[in-house]
Amino acid sequence: MLDTSNPHVTDTLEARDDVLDFVAIGIGPFNLSLACLSEPLEDVQGVFLERKAAFDWHPGMLLEDASMQTPFMADMVSLADPTSHFSFLNYLKLHDKLYNFYIREDFFLLRREYNQYCQWAARELSCLRFDHDVQDIQHVGDIYVVRGTRPSTGEAFAYRARKLVLGTGTQPYLPKAADAVRDVV
Structure with a gap:
Protein backbone atom coordinates (compact mmCIF):
# COMPACT_ATOMS: atom_id res chain seq x y z
CA MET A 1 0.00 0.00 0.00
CA LEU A 2 1.84 3.07 1.25
CA ASP A 3 5.56 2.72 0.52
CA THR A 4 7.34 4.62 3.27
CA SER A 5 10.70 4.15 1.54
CA ASN A 6 9.40 6.27 -1.35
CA PRO A 7 10.67 9.86 -0.92
CA HIS A 8 7.38 11.19 -2.32
CA VAL A 9 5.34 9.59 0.48
CA THR A 10 5.84 11.39 3.77
CA ASP A 11 3.71 12.59 6.65
CA THR A 12 3.67 16.17 5.40
CA LEU A 13 1.31 17.43 2.73
CA GLU A 14 3.79 19.96 1.41
CA ALA A 15 6.44 17.30 0.78
CA ARG A 16 4.41 15.23 -1.67
CA ASP A 17 2.33 15.78 -4.74
CA ASP A 18 0.43 12.49 -4.72
CA VAL A 19 -3.18 12.03 -3.75
CA LEU A 20 -4.01 8.72 -2.10
CA ASP A 21 -7.04 6.67 -3.06
CA PHE A 22 -8.27 6.86 0.54
CA VAL A 23 -7.46 7.87 4.08
CA ALA A 24 -9.08 5.71 6.76
CA ILE A 25 -9.51 7.13 10.24
CA GLY A 26 -9.59 4.76 13.20
CA ILE A 27 -8.05 1.30 13.36
CA GLY A 28 -10.56 -1.10 14.82
CA PRO A 29 -11.46 -4.54 13.46
CA PHE A 30 -13.37 -3.17 10.44
CA ASN A 31 -10.62 -0.86 9.19
CA LEU A 32 -7.98 -3.45 10.10
CA SER A 33 -9.86 -5.89 7.87
CA LEU A 34 -9.96 -3.32 5.07
CA ALA A 35 -6.21 -2.80 5.49
CA CYS A 36 -5.60 -6.55 5.26
CA LEU A 37 -7.69 -6.86 2.11
CA SER A 38 -6.28 -3.78 0.39
CA GLU A 39 -2.59 -4.34 1.30
CA PRO A 40 -1.84 -6.69 -1.62
CA LEU A 41 -3.61 -4.49 -4.19
CA GLU A 42 -0.83 -2.72 -6.06
CA ASP A 43 -3.15 -0.21 -7.73
CA VAL A 44 -4.73 0.97 -4.46
CA GLN A 45 -2.90 3.48 -2.27
CA GLY A 46 -4.27 4.26 1.18
CA VAL A 47 -3.30 4.95 4.74
CA PHE A 48 -5.00 4.15 8.06
CA LEU A 49 -4.65 6.62 10.95
CA GLU A 50 -5.16 5.91 14.66
CA ARG A 51 -4.55 8.12 17.70
CA LYS A 52 -3.58 5.19 19.95
CA ALA A 53 0.02 4.00 20.02
CA ALA A 54 -0.84 0.39 19.04
CA PHE A 55 -3.75 -1.90 18.31
CA ASP A 56 -5.55 -3.16 21.40
CA TRP A 57 -9.11 -4.43 21.00
CA HIS A 58 -11.37 -3.90 24.01
CA PRO A 59 -8.64 -3.73 26.66
CA GLY A 60 -9.99 -4.65 30.07
CA MET A 61 -12.69 -6.87 28.53
CA LEU A 62 -10.53 -9.84 27.59
CA LEU A 63 -11.61 -12.22 30.32
CA GLU A 64 -9.73 -15.53 30.42
CA ASP A 65 -12.46 -17.78 28.97
CA ALA A 66 -14.62 -15.22 27.12
CA LEU A 125 0.74 -4.13 7.60
CA SER A 126 2.73 -1.27 6.10
CA CYS A 127 -0.23 1.10 5.68
CA LEU A 128 -1.11 1.65 9.36
CA ARG A 129 -0.08 4.82 11.17
CA PHE A 130 -0.55 4.64 14.92
CA ASP A 131 0.10 7.70 17.10
CA HIS A 132 -1.68 9.90 14.51
CA ASP A 133 -4.44 12.03 16.04
CA VAL A 134 -6.68 13.44 13.31
CA GLN A 135 -7.79 16.96 14.21
CA ASP A 136 -9.09 18.43 10.99
CA ILE A 137 -10.72 17.10 7.83
CA GLN A 138 -11.54 19.37 4.92
CA HIS A 139 -13.28 18.51 1.67
CA VAL A 140 -11.64 20.68 -0.98
CA GLY A 141 -13.09 20.09 -4.44
CA ASP A 142 -12.96 16.33 -4.88
CA ILE A 143 -10.11 15.82 -2.39
CA TYR A 144 -10.16 15.24 1.36
CA VAL A 145 -7.36 16.86 3.32
CA VAL A 146 -6.74 15.18 6.67
CA ARG A 147 -4.50 16.93 9.21
CA GLY A 148 -3.42 16.24 12.75
CA THR A 149 -0.52 15.71 15.10
CA ARG A 150 1.36 12.82 16.59
CA PRO A 151 0.59 12.78 20.34
CA SER A 152 4.00 11.39 21.26
CA THR A 153 6.00 14.10 19.46
CA GLY A 154 3.61 16.93 18.58
CA GLU A 155 4.75 16.57 14.95
CA ALA A 156 2.14 17.68 12.41
CA PHE A 157 1.00 15.51 9.51
CA ALA A 158 -1.32 15.86 6.53
CA TYR A 159 -2.66 13.49 3.89
CA ARG A 160 -4.71 14.08 0.75
CA ALA A 161 -7.08 11.46 -0.66
CA ARG A 162 -10.00 10.99 -3.02
CA LYS A 163 -12.03 8.99 -0.47
CA LEU A 164 -12.48 9.08 3.29
CA VAL A 165 -13.13 5.93 5.33
CA LEU A 166 -14.38 6.42 8.88
CA GLY A 167 -14.04 3.80 11.59
CA THR A 168 -16.65 5.40 13.80
CA GLY A 169 -15.99 3.31 16.90
CA THR A 170 -18.40 2.91 19.79
CA GLN A 171 -19.26 6.61 19.86
CA PRO A 172 -19.92 7.51 16.21
CA TYR A 173 -18.58 10.82 15.02
CA LEU A 174 -18.98 12.28 11.55
CA PRO A 175 -16.69 15.20 10.70
CA LYS A 176 -18.12 18.34 9.12
CA ALA A 177 -16.44 17.28 5.86
CA ALA A 178 -18.95 14.40 5.72
CA ASP A 179 -22.03 16.66 5.83
CA ALA A 180 -23.06 15.58 2.33
CA VAL A 181 -23.58 11.99 3.52
CA ARG A 182 -24.83 12.71 7.05
CA ASP A 183 -28.46 11.82 6.25
CA VAL A 184 -27.45 8.68 4.34
CA VAL A 185 -25.53 7.12 7.23
Whole structure:
Protein backbone atom coordinates (compact mmCIF):
# COMPACT_ATOMS: atom_id res chain seq x y z
CA MET A 1 0.00 0.00 0.00
CA LEU A 2 1.84 3.07 1.25
CA ASP A 3 5.56 2.72 0.52
CA THR A 4 7.34 4.62 3.27
CA SER A 5 10.70 4.15 1.54
CA ASN A 6 9.40 6.27 -1.35
CA PRO A 7 10.67 9.86 -0.92
CA HIS A 8 7.38 11.19 -2.32
CA VAL A 9 5.34 9.59 0.48
CA THR A 10 5.84 11.39 3.77
CA ASP A 11 3.71 12.59 6.65
CA THR A 12 3.67 16.17 5.40
CA LEU A 13 1.31 17.43 2.73
CA GLU A 14 3.79 19.96 1.41
CA ALA A 15 6.44 17.30 0.78
CA ARG A 16 4.41 15.23 -1.67
CA ASP A 17 2.33 15.78 -4.74
CA ASP A 18 0.43 12.49 -4.72
CA VAL A 19 -3.18 12.03 -3.75
CA LEU A 20 -4.01 8.72 -2.10
CA ASP A 21 -7.04 6.67 -3.06
CA PHE A 22 -8.27 6.86 0.54
CA VAL A 23 -7.46 7.87 4.08
CA ALA A 24 -9.08 5.71 6.76
CA ILE A 25 -9.51 7.13 10.24
CA GLY A 26 -9.59 4.76 13.20
CA ILE A 27 -8.05 1.30 13.36
CA GLY A 28 -10.56 -1.10 14.82
CA PRO A 29 -11.46 -4.54 13.46
CA PHE A 30 -13.37 -3.17 10.44
CA ASN A 31 -10.62 -0.86 9.19
CA LEU A 32 -7.98 -3.45 10.10
CA SER A 33 -9.86 -5.89 7.87
CA LEU A 34 -9.96 -3.32 5.07
CA ALA A 35 -6.21 -2.80 5.49
CA CYS A 36 -5.60 -6.55 5.26
CA LEU A 37 -7.69 -6.86 2.11
CA SER A 38 -6.28 -3.78 0.39
CA GLU A 39 -2.59 -4.34 1.30
CA PRO A 40 -1.84 -6.69 -1.62
CA LEU A 41 -3.61 -4.49 -4.19
CA GLU A 42 -0.83 -2.72 -6.06
CA ASP A 43 -3.15 -0.21 -7.73
CA VAL A 44 -4.73 0.97 -4.46
CA GLN A 45 -2.90 3.48 -2.27
CA GLY A 46 -4.27 4.26 1.18
CA VAL A 47 -3.30 4.95 4.74
CA PHE A 48 -5.00 4.15 8.06
CA LEU A 49 -4.65 6.62 10.95
CA GLU A 50 -5.16 5.91 14.66
CA ARG A 51 -4.55 8.12 17.70
CA LYS A 52 -3.58 5.19 19.95
CA ALA A 53 0.02 4.00 20.02
CA ALA A 54 -0.84 0.39 19.04
CA PHE A 55 -3.75 -1.90 18.31
CA ASP A 56 -5.55 -3.16 21.40
CA TRP A 57 -9.11 -4.43 21.00
CA HIS A 58 -11.37 -3.90 24.01
CA PRO A 59 -8.64 -3.73 26.66
CA GLY A 60 -9.99 -4.65 30.07
CA MET A 61 -12.69 -6.87 28.53
CA LEU A 62 -10.53 -9.84 27.59
CA LEU A 63 -11.61 -12.22 30.32
CA GLU A 64 -9.73 -15.53 30.42
CA ASP A 65 -12.46 -17.78 28.97
CA ALA A 66 -14.62 -15.22 27.12
CA SER A 67 -15.16 -16.22 23.50
CA MET A 68 -16.31 -14.49 20.35
CA GLN A 69 -19.87 -14.93 19.14
CA THR A 70 -18.75 -15.86 15.63
CA PRO A 71 -16.61 -18.80 14.45
CA PHE A 72 -13.04 -18.31 13.23
CA MET A 73 -14.09 -18.20 9.56
CA ALA A 74 -15.50 -14.75 10.30
CA ASP A 75 -11.96 -13.47 10.73
CA MET A 76 -10.80 -10.30 8.98
CA VAL A 77 -10.34 -11.79 5.51
CA SER A 78 -11.32 -15.44 4.97
CA LEU A 79 -14.83 -14.97 3.60
CA ALA A 80 -13.58 -12.36 1.10
CA ASP A 81 -10.19 -13.95 0.34
CA PRO A 82 -9.54 -17.40 1.84
CA THR A 83 -5.99 -17.35 0.43
CA SER A 84 -4.99 -14.15 2.24
CA HIS A 85 -1.81 -14.02 4.31
CA PHE A 86 -3.96 -12.38 7.00
CA SER A 87 -6.33 -15.31 7.63
CA PHE A 88 -6.72 -16.60 11.17
CA LEU A 89 -5.63 -20.07 10.02
CA ASN A 90 -2.41 -18.63 8.60
CA TYR A 91 -1.83 -16.74 11.86
CA LEU A 92 -2.23 -20.02 13.77
CA LYS A 93 0.13 -21.86 11.41
CA LEU A 94 2.82 -19.16 11.61
CA HIS A 95 2.66 -19.21 15.42
CA ASP A 96 2.64 -23.03 15.77
CA LYS A 97 -0.89 -22.98 17.20
CA LEU A 98 -2.86 -24.65 14.39
CA TYR A 99 -3.02 -28.19 15.80
CA ASN A 100 -3.80 -26.99 19.33
CA PHE A 101 -6.67 -24.92 17.95
CA TYR A 102 -7.97 -27.83 15.87
CA ILE A 103 -7.94 -30.45 18.62
CA ARG A 104 -9.61 -28.05 21.01
CA GLU A 105 -12.80 -28.77 19.03
CA ASP A 106 -14.19 -25.30 19.62
CA PHE A 107 -14.11 -23.07 16.58
CA PHE A 108 -15.09 -19.92 18.45
CA LEU A 109 -12.03 -17.82 19.19
CA LEU A 110 -11.33 -16.60 22.66
CA ARG A 111 -11.53 -12.82 22.81
CA ARG A 112 -7.88 -12.59 23.87
CA GLU A 113 -6.92 -14.85 20.89
CA TYR A 114 -8.78 -12.51 18.55
CA ASN A 115 -6.94 -9.52 20.00
CA GLN A 116 -3.58 -11.29 19.55
CA TYR A 117 -4.53 -12.16 15.96
CA CYS A 118 -5.44 -8.52 15.25
CA GLN A 119 -2.21 -7.28 16.87
CA TRP A 120 -0.21 -9.66 14.67
CA ALA A 121 -2.01 -8.41 11.54
CA ALA A 122 -1.38 -4.79 12.58
CA ARG A 123 2.36 -5.50 12.88
CA GLU A 124 2.36 -7.09 9.40
CA LEU A 125 0.74 -4.13 7.60
CA SER A 126 2.73 -1.27 6.10
CA CYS A 127 -0.23 1.10 5.68
CA LEU A 128 -1.11 1.65 9.36
CA ARG A 129 -0.08 4.82 11.17
CA PHE A 130 -0.55 4.64 14.92
CA ASP A 131 0.10 7.70 17.10
CA HIS A 132 -1.68 9.90 14.51
CA ASP A 133 -4.44 12.03 16.04
CA VAL A 134 -6.68 13.44 13.31
CA GLN A 135 -7.79 16.96 14.21
CA ASP A 136 -9.09 18.43 10.99
CA ILE A 137 -10.72 17.10 7.83
CA GLN A 138 -11.54 19.37 4.92
CA HIS A 139 -13.28 18.51 1.67
CA VAL A 140 -11.64 20.68 -0.98
CA GLY A 141 -13.09 20.09 -4.44
CA ASP A 142 -12.96 16.33 -4.88
CA ILE A 143 -10.11 15.82 -2.39
CA TYR A 144 -10.16 15.24 1.36
CA VAL A 145 -7.36 16.86 3.32
CA VAL A 146 -6.74 15.18 6.67
CA ARG A 147 -4.50 16.93 9.21
CA GLY A 148 -3.42 16.24 12.75
CA THR A 149 -0.52 15.71 15.10
CA ARG A 150 1.36 12.82 16.59
CA PRO A 151 0.59 12.78 20.34
CA SER A 152 4.00 11.39 21.26
CA THR A 153 6.00 14.10 19.46
CA GLY A 154 3.61 16.93 18.58
CA GLU A 155 4.75 16.57 14.95
CA ALA A 156 2.14 17.68 12.41
CA PHE A 157 1.00 15.51 9.51
CA ALA A 158 -1.32 15.86 6.53
CA TYR A 159 -2.66 13.49 3.89
CA ARG A 160 -4.71 14.08 0.75
CA ALA A 161 -7.08 11.46 -0.66
CA ARG A 162 -10.00 10.99 -3.02
CA LYS A 163 -12.03 8.99 -0.47
CA LEU A 164 -12.48 9.08 3.29
CA VAL A 165 -13.13 5.93 5.33
CA LEU A 166 -14.38 6.42 8.88
CA GLY A 167 -14.04 3.80 11.59
CA THR A 168 -16.65 5.40 13.80
CA GLY A 169 -15.99 3.31 16.90
CA THR A 170 -18.40 2.91 19.79
CA GLN A 171 -19.26 6.61 19.86
CA PRO A 172 -19.92 7.51 16.21
CA TYR A 173 -18.58 10.82 15.02
CA LEU A 174 -18.98 12.28 11.55
CA PRO A 175 -16.69 15.20 10.70
CA LYS A 176 -18.12 18.34 9.12
CA ALA A 177 -16.44 17.28 5.86
CA ALA A 178 -18.95 14.40 5.72
CA ASP A 179 -22.03 16.66 5.83
CA ALA A 180 -23.06 15.58 2.33
CA VAL A 181 -23.58 11.99 3.52
CA ARG A 182 -24.83 12.71 7.05
CA ASP A 183 -28.46 11.82 6.25
CA VAL A 184 -27.45 8.68 4.34
CA VAL A 185 -25.53 7.12 7.23
